[in-house]
Amino acid sequence: MEEHHLRVNGATHSVTCDPGTPLLDVLRADLQLAGPRFGCGMGLCGACFVIVDGHARSSCDLPVWAAQQSEITTVDGLAATGALHAVQQAFLDSQAAQCGYCTSGMIMSTVALLAENPAPSEQQVRNALEGNLCRCGTHQRIVAAVLAAARRLAAEAAR
Numbered sequence: 001m002e003e004h005h006l007r008v009n010g011a012t013h014s015v016t017c018d019p020g021t022p023l024l025d026v027l028r029a030d031l032q033l034a035g036p037r038f039g040c041g042m043g044l045c046g047a048c049f050v051i052v053d054g055h056a057r058s059s060c061d062l063p064v065w066a067a068q069q070s071e072i073t074t075v076d077g078l079a080a081t082g083a084l085h086a087v088q089q090a091f092l093d094s095q096a097a098q099c100g101y102c103t104s105g106m107i108m109s110t111v112a113l114l115a116e117n118p119a120p121s122e123q124q125v126r127n128a129l130e131g132n133l134c135r136c137g138t139h140q141r142i143v144a145a146v147l148a149a150a151r152r153l154a155a156e157a158a159r
């Protein structure tokens with residue numbers, strides 16, 4: 001057991017755990033952040049995606065020791081002010097979820113994509129979401145939601 005310091009959603013947290021503990025377990029169990037989900041546990045499904053230093057990535061296969069120097073954002077941190085993030089609102093408006101299990105990971109991949117490429121093509125959206133699986137088959141609506149989110153963010157920026 002060792003003490004680790006993590007930057008999550010703009011705040012610093014200290015947790016005591018084995019250095020090899022997956023970041024996902026620390027987020028959910030120690031920090032009580034229920035947004036990232038456990039799916040495969042092997043970096044293959046995207047359910048646990050968070051943004052680490054600007055890049056969406058799995059948290060189930062990232063040991064906590066390796067995450068200590070990074071800025072981590074979970075879906076829980078997107079609506080910190082109480083208002084939904086534009087990407088969350090676009091997913092809601094586009095009814096881009098059935099069971100919702102994949103949704104937080106999809107949203108985190110989308111936020112990272114649009115930060116890097118504010119006006120992606122449909123193909124670029126599909127490429128960016130390659131690591132996120134949806135067992136309910138809502139991919140069409142998810143792609144539509146990402147494109148709608150891009151338009152929404154552009155409109156917000158123009159205000």
Ligand code: FES
Binds near residue numbers: 038061
């Ligand atoms: S639970 Fe992490 S990628 Fe599937």
Ligand code: FES
Binds near residue numbers: 096097099100134136
């Ligand atoms: S909405 Fe059910 S897994 Fe995607």
